[in-house]
Amino acid sequence: MSEQRSSRAKVLVIEDSDFIHRLLKVRLRQEPLEIVSAHDGTSGMAMVHSANPDVILLDVQLPDISGFNVLAQLKADAELREIPVILISSNDDVETKVRGLDLGAIDFVPKPFNIAELKARLRSAIRIYSLIRLLAQRAQIDGLTGLWNRTFFDDRLTQEIATARRHKRPLSLIMCDIDHFKRINDEYGHPFGDQALQTIGTLLDDGRASDVACRYGGEEFAIILPDTDLNDAALVAERLRERFATMTWDGRDDLRITASFGVSQLNMTTSAANSIVLIQAADDALYDAKNAGRNRVCLHSESSQADTAHRAAG
């Protein structure tokens, strides 16, 4: 689930002088770094978007827009503002440094630079960036199960709905609730209950790569299924239901832990195709599954009509 990054960190050098580009390319050749180059601020900004660098070496004096201007643009963009920027300048006066650091640069290296010092500063910036990313990710991960948490789920579902609408692709949601979980906790103790949640979390995360499994609340889980219609989502839910119901638990041969599932599909035909409606629909179906005796998968009925409409529409 965690975002994998290659072991070679990517350095974007925004600098007008070929002397410097060449110098860096050769002198950083032995480092675990991939170097990409831009010769002015405008192409530099474009490359930040396309190359997704781990650190930016930014010259203050550029032929088109100033390095300060590039820095300000980066810091104003929520997607890019965490990328560390090291200013490089042959003006090492206090005013330049203070302005750069106050604009959000992580460091300042005067030119001509000592290569050992520059390498150390690059390593430091890359280290800080990976910690920032780790923290950002931790804040979205459920500590017990390792699944995405509710905060992440809310954001991601909104994004996936927008994507589904834009590309006119189906989107489904599974809500899953462990049956009689309180009884399990009472009977076997909370440590075992926690262990059961972890195991179930691992199983939920073990599905198709594109599916997004989240811990929604106590013993309730949600799976976002992009590009998946109601019937296929129901198959996913049914596979999980069966797997839970047939699982044995260490030293408790007679114990079976089951779960109930509610499945809904985004209804494209109404303007109210938002996350609240989609969650409510899956919740209603989950409620039906509980009422019908638990350990089963129920589909949201209007979702299924939406699905028919979707298929008829082609």
Add this chain to the structure above:
Amino acid sequence: MKQLISEFASDPDMMELVNYFLDELPDRVQRLQNAYEASDVTQLKTLAHQLKGSAGGYGFPTITESAAELERTVLGDEAANASLAEKLEDLLELCRSAMLTDQD
């Protein structure tokens, strides 16, 4: 004219870089002269600035210092024009001394 040799001349890893810098240097010298003759202050400033920022990295700190002197003079007031010619000549002299090495 005394040869100006890169501080990295004895480092085989750096030879490729130093040679690259030296290959580019005649063109820089020419552009500096052209800019001065055309009284193109902006271009003079840019060229001086770039040499200041890079030469030291190729093992020529004296070129960096001299280019910094020139840049300071260009940025200064116009009364310093006489001094400008001097500073430029100092820098060009150093560059030519470095270029001698290449012709060995």
